[in-house]
Amino acid sequence: MALATQPLGIRPAVPATSQRARMFKRIFHKPITVIATAFLILVALSAIFAPWIAPFQLNTPDLSSMLAPPSATHWMGTDDVGIDLFTEVLYGGRISLMIGLSSAIIAVVIGGTIGSVAGYFGGWVDAVLMRITDVGLSVPLLFVILGLTAILGPSPTTIIEVISLTSWMYPARIIRSRFLTLKSLDFVLAARTIGVRASRIIFSHVLPNAVAPLIVNTTLLVGQAIVLESVMSFLGAGIQPPNISWGFLLNQAQGYLTNAPWLAIFPGLMIFLVVLCVNVLGDAIRDAFDASFSAEGGR
Amino acid sequence: MAMYILRRLLQAVPVLLGISLLLFFMMHSIPGGPLAMYAHEPGMTKQLMAQLSANLGLNKPLWQQYVDWLGGALQGNFGYSYSYGIPAAQMVLQRMPATLELMISAFVIAVILSFIIGVISAVKQYSIWDYCMTILSYFGVAMPTFWLGLMVLVLFAVDLHWFPAGGISSPGIPFSLGDRISHAVLPVSILALYLIAHESRYVRSSMLEVLGADYIRTARAKGLLRRTITWRHALRNALLPVVTVMVMDGAYLFGGALITETIFSWPGMGRLFIQAISQDDYPVIMVEITMLSVIIVLANIVSDVLYAVLDPRVKLG
Numbered sequence: 001m002a003l004a005t006q007p008l009g010i011r012p013a014v015p016a017t018s019q020r021a022r023m024f025k026r027i028f029h030k031p032i033t034v035i036a037t038a039f040l041i042l043v044a045l046s047a048i049f050a051p052w053i054a055p056f057q058l059n060t061p062d063l064s065s066m067l068a069p070p071s072a073t074h075w076m077g078t079d080d081v082g083i084d085l086f087t088e089v090l091y092g093g094r095i096s097l098m099i100g101l102s103s104a105i106i107a108v109v110i111g112g113t114i115g116s117v118a119g120y121f122g123g124w125v126d127a128v129l130m131r132i133t134d135v136g137l138s139v140p141l142l143f144v145i146l147g148l149t150a151i152l153g154p155s156p157t158t159i160i161e162v163i164s165l166t167s168w169m170y171p172a173r174i175i176r177s178r179f180l181t182l183k184s185l186d187f188v189l190a191a192r193t194i195g196v197r198a199s200r201i202i203f204s205h206v207l208p209n210a211v212a213p214l215i216v217n218t219t220l221l222v223g224q225a226i227v228l229e230s231v232m233s234f235l236g237a238g239i240q241p242p243n244i245s246w247g248f249l250l251n252q253a254q255g256y257l258t259n260a261p262w263l264a265i266f267p268g269l270m271i272f273l274v275v276l277c278v279n280v281l282g283d284a285i286r287d288a289f290d291a292s293f294s295a296e297g298g299r
Numbered sequence: 300m301a302m303y304i305l306r307r308l309l310q311a312v313p314v315l316l317g318i319s320l321l322l323f324f325m326m327h328s329i330p331g332g333p334l335a336m337y338a339h340e341p342g343m344t345k346q347l348m349a350q351l352s353a354n355l356g357l358n359k360p361l362w363q364q365y366v367d368w369l370g371g372a373l374q375g376n377f378g379y380s381y382s383y384g385i386p387a388a389q390m391v392l393q394r395m396p397a398t399l400e401l402m403i404s405a406f407v408i409a410v411i412l413s414f415i416i417g418v419i420s421a422v423k424q425y426s427i428w429d430y431c432m433t434i435l436s437y438f439g440v441a442m443p444t445f446w447l448g449l450m451v452l453v454l455f456a457v458d459l460h461w462f463p464a465g466g467i468s469s470p471g472i473p474f475s476l477g478d479r480i481s482h483a484v485l486p487v488s489i490l491a492l493y494l495i496a497h498e499s500r501y502v503r504s505s506m507l508e509v510l511g512a513d514y515i516r517t518a519r520a521k522g523l524l525r526r527t528i529t530w531r532h533a534l535r536n537a538l539l540p541v542v543t544v545m546v547m548d549g550a551y552l553f554g555g556a557l558i559t560e561t562i563f564s565w566p567g568m569g570r571l572f573i574q575a576i577s578q579d580d581y582p583v584i585m586v587e588i589t590m591l592s593v594i595i596v597l598a599n600i601v602s603d604v605l606y607a608v609l610d611p612r613v614k615l616g
Contacts (some may be wrong), residue, residue, distance in 0.1 A: 010383070091393065091503075131310070131313055131314055131339070132317075132597075134314045135314050135317040135318050135321065137595075138318060138592050138596050139318050139322065139592060140322075140587070143576070143587075143588060144322070146323070146576055147329055147576075148325070150329045150330065151328055151329050151330065181341060230443050230446070231364065231445060231558065233561075234558070235558075235573070250445075250449075254449070256452045257449060257452070257457070258453060258457050258458075264446070264449055264450065268446035271443055271446065272438075272441050273441075273447070275441035277555055279437060279441055280437065
C-alpha cells in the first residue's frame with residue numbers, strides 16, 4: 001500500500017498509524033456518526049448473542065398470549081401463535097445483517113474486479129465488460145430477483161447470491177472510472193516498465209488508490225441489500241422458515257395490520273434504523289475521504 | 300451529435316438483445332411453468348399434456364422458441380396471454396394509463412418540491428430548515444417503500460378512513476375527479492416522498508456548487524435582488540446535473556411503481572407483472588420486460604444527450 005501511494009506524491013510522509021488515527025477522528029467528529037455507529041454495533045452484538053439475550057425461546061408458541069400488545073413481559077408484543085416478537089427480531093437480525101453484509105462485500109468484490117479489469121485493459125475487454133454491465137443496469141431487477149430465487153430456492157445463501165449478482169454494477173462503474181484516471185499516471189507506467197505483472201499492478205498498485213469510493217459504496221450496498229431482502233420477503237420470494245429475517249417478519253405481519261400493527265412496526269423500524277445508520281456512517285466516511293483528498297491536494 | 304446518438308442507439312441493440320436472451324432463458328428455467336396447473340387436473344393424460352404444450356409452442360427447443368419470439372416481437376407481435384387469450388401487448392397497454400397516472404403525478408409533484416426544498420436548503424445552508432430537510436431525506440431514503448406504504452395504509456385508510464384503502468376508483472359509481480384523486484393520494488405520496496428524498500439532495504448539492512461560483516458573486520456585487528440571483532442565475536446552471544438524474548429516476552419509476560401498485564391494489568402494469576409472474580404467463584412477462592428495458596436504455600441515452608444539449612461545455616465522446 002505504501003509502495004503504491006508514494007510515487008503519486010500526494011501523501012505527506014507521515015507514519016500510517018497517525019494517518020489512520022486522523023482518518024478515524026475525521027469520520028467520528030460529528031456526534032451523529034458516533035451515535036449511528038454505536039447503534040449499529042449494538043444491533044450487531046445483540047444479533048450475534050441473540051440466544052443468550054433473548055428473553056424467550058424462539059419458536060415456542062404460547063397460546064395463552066396470542067397477539068398480545070407490547071408490554072413489560074413482551075417488549076414488542078407477540079405474534080399470532082404467541083411467540084415473543086422481541087425474540088424474533090433479535091434472531092431475525094442475524095439473517096438480515098448477515099445478508100446485508102455478505103452480499104454487499106461479494107457485490108463489491110465482483111464489481112471491483114470487473115471494473116478494474118475493464119478500466120485497466122480498455123479496448124475490447126472494456127467494451128464487452130461494460131456492455132454486460134449495461135445489461136445488468138437495464139434489466140428489470142425485481143424480475144431477475146424473483147426468477148433467480150424461484151430457480152435456486154429461497155435459502156439465505158441463495159438470497160445473498162441473488163442480491164450480490166444484481167448489485168455489482170455500480171461498484172464496477174465507479175472502479176472503472178477511477179482506473180481510467182489512475183492507469184495513465186507515472187507510477188503505473190513505472191511499474192509496467194519494470195515488468196510487473198498486470199494482475200499485480202491492478203490489485204496491489206492501482207486498486208489501493210481507488211479504495212475510498214469502494215468503502216463508501218460498500219456501506220450504501222449494505223443498506224440496499226437489507227431493504228432488498230425485505231422486499232423479496234414481502235413479495236414472497238425471501239427467507240422461509242425455519243430461518244427468519246426482518247423482512248420475513250414483515251411479510252408475516254401483513255395479515256394482522258389492523259389488529260396487531262406492532263408486528264409490522266418493530267421489524268420495519270429495525271430495517272429503517274439500521275439502513276439510516278449505515279447511510280449516516282457511509283456519508284461520514286465519504287466526507288472524511290473528501291476532506292483528506294482536498295487537505296492533501298489530491299484532487 | 301447525430302453520429303453520437305446513432306452510435307448509442309446501435310450500442311443499445313446488443314444490450315437489449317442480451318437482456319431479452321438472459322431473461323427468456325431464465326424465465327423458462329423457473330420450475331413449474333405455465334402447464335403445471337393442468338398437470339393434476341382429473342382426466343389429464345400424457346397425450347393431452349403434450350397437445351397443450353404443442354399448442355403453446357413449448358415443445359420446441361428453447362433456442363427455437365426464443366428465435367420465434369424475437370421474430371414476432373420485431374414485427375410487434377408479442378403473442379397471446381396464456382391466462383386470458385388476448386394479445387399480451389394489448390393487455391399491458393391497457394394497464395399503462397393507470398401506471399402513467401400514478402407515475403406522472405408522483406414525478407411532477409416530486410420534481411417541483413425537490414427544487415423548492417433543494418434550493419432553500421442550499422441558500423440557507425446549515426439552518427434549521429436545512430437540517431430538518433436533511434433528516435427528512437435520510438428518512439425517505441432509508442424507509443423501505445413497502446413498509447411505509449403498509450403503515451400509511453393502516454393509519455390513513457383503515458384507522459382514520461381519510462382515504463380509500465386501494466384501487467383506482469370506487470366501484471359502481473360514474474367517473475368523478477374527486478374520487479380518483481382521493482384514491483391516488485396515498486400511493487402518489489409514497490412514490491413522491493421517495494423521489495423527493497433523492498432528488499432534493501441532488502438539487503441542494505448542485506446549487507451549493509453554483510452559489511460559490513464567481514459569476515454569482517458578480518451578480519451580487521451588481522446589487523441584483525437575492526431572489527433573482529437564486530432562482531434565475533443560480534438555478535439555471537444548477538439544473539444541469541439534476542436533469543439527468545431526474546430523467547433516470549423517471550425511467551426507474553416504471554419498475555419502482557410495482558411495489559406501490561401491489562400494496563394499493565392499483566390496476567397498473569406493475570401489478571399485472573406480479574400477476575403474470577405468479578401465473579407463468581410468459582408472453583405477458585416478456586412484453587413487460589422488453590418495455591421496461593427499452594425505457595431504461597432510452598432514458599439513459601436521452602439523459603446523456605440532454606446533458607450535452609443543456610451544457611455546451613460537455614463534449615460527447
